[in-house]
Amino acid sequence: MTAPDTGSESVTLQTLDAMRDEDRDALPYGVVGLAADTIVQSYNTTEARMAGLDRASVIGVPFFEAVAQCMNNFLVAQRFEDEPELDAIVPYVLTLRMRPTKVRLRLLASPTTARRYILIER
Numbered sequence: 338m339t340a341p342d343t344g345s346e347s348v349t350l351q352t353l354d355a356m357r358d359e360d361r362d363a364l365p366y367g368v369v370g371l372a373a374d375t376i377v378q379s380y381n382t383t384e385a386r387m388a389g390l391d392r393a394s395v396i397g398v399p400f401f402e403a404v405a406q407c408m409n410n411f412l413v414a415q416r417f418e419d420e421p422e423l424d425a426i427v428p429y430v431l432t433l434r435m436r437p438t439k440v441r442l443r444l445l446a447s448p449t450t451a452r453r454y455i456l457i458e459r
Contacts, residue, residue: 345456346426350445353454367457375400375414378452387459389434400455407433413442413455421448431457 345366353361353368358379361368367384371377380395390404401409408414408429416423423446431438443456 345441345443345458348456350424350447350450350454353445354450354452367455367459369400369405369455369457370452371400371417371455372452375402375417377404379454384457387457405431405433407431408442408455413444416444417446417453421446423447423453 345364348364353370358381361370361379362382364381364383367387368379368381369377369384370379377395377398377400380390380392382392384390385392385395395404398404401414408431412427412429416425423444425444427442427444429440429442431440438459441458443458444454445456446453
């Protein structure tokens, strides 16, 4: 169930949540779906390839504590705690396990959906 326009700026939280894993895998940017407790529930193929992490080693793991510690700060992780309704684009630099990489993050959360999402454009 892919939307006609699934660019990282135009895709909606509801569309992401309704997509099958195969549809999220086809997106040209990284998609990380988190439970409210930050446990990774969804990790698309694009993000696995770009981050160099196997999906099986990431699913079921606390994202900010064990996968992306470089995002465990007030710019990213804290926003999910402070803002129940969130749709923000954040210029960011990833630094964990790689040389510094400029990315654009889109943070999505709503009290009406079970998952929160981080979209990562490199």
